[in-house]
Each structure stands twice: as C-alpha cells, then as structure tokens.
Amino acid sequence: MIDVLFFAELQESLGKDRLSLEAANVASVKELKTRLQSEYQLEAIDRAMIAVNEEYATEDAKLIDGDVVAFIPPVSGG
Template identity: 35%
Template sequence: MITVRVRLFAAHRDIVGRPEVTLQMEPGATVGAVWEQLVAGYPSLGRYTGRLLYAVNQQFAEPDASVDDGDEVAIIPPVSGGVDRR
C-alpha cells in the first residue's frame, strides 16, 4: 500500500472537519480513486463529483493521473465565483 496526504479546503474541510487526511491506497491508484475513497468515508462530499479540480504536489492533475507514496493530493472544490470549470 502507498500513503498519500489529501489536502481539503473550504466546504470540504467543513464537511470532513479537518484540513487534511491521510489515505492508504493500492500502488498505482489514481487521483480519481483517492476522491472515491474520500467520498466513501464522507458521503456528503459526493455532490461535488464532476465539479472538482485536482492537484498532485501543487500541480494540476487529471483524475486518471496516478499517485505515488508520499504525494500530496489536493481536492480543489469550485472556486469563488467560478462557473466555467476547466
């Protein structure tokens, strides 16, 4: 298993109650899988699926990007006033 730090912001931090969590993932897991595992633990995050940006080690990343042991994964909820997500 690999360990990733997951940074949480704004409404997500409120829902989870912490600014970051540590998750154990299968080797080769993707950013999307990190999100799915988070939603499994905190189902009220589920309404954000499809409205997120992701970052790995402070760089934007696609959901199919893989994560490595020790990576910092950031879940970026919709930003202030943003409408056109890209």
C-alpha cells in the same frame, strides 16, 4: 502515505483540512475520489479541481507513496 488536502466546503464537510491514507490502497486520483465519497460522503468533491504535488492533475493521474493531493472546490465571491 498519501496526504490529502481539502479546501473550502470540502474542509467544512469533513471537519478537518487533511487526511493521510496508505498509498497501497489507492492507485489513481479517481480511486481516491471514489473512496473519499464512499467513506466521508464528500459529494462536492466531483466539482473540485485536483492538484498532485502542487500541479493540476486529472482523475487518471497515478498516485505513489509520498504524493500530496489537493481538492480545491470552485470559489465564488463578490
């Protein structure tokens, strides 16, 4: 399984802060993003930073069983 964590607007759009997906169905972060956009209409995911196992990663990062992927949208404040 791959655990996927969502923060800020992505968490609000999804209505929960995490999902667990079968690792066999996604080989890279890019594939994961495509699947999440398709199944959950998370368009804002394109603007999010990506972390795999608590380290920043790019879309071409490979995923394996047990990985934790976080999508962190940009934040603003004042």
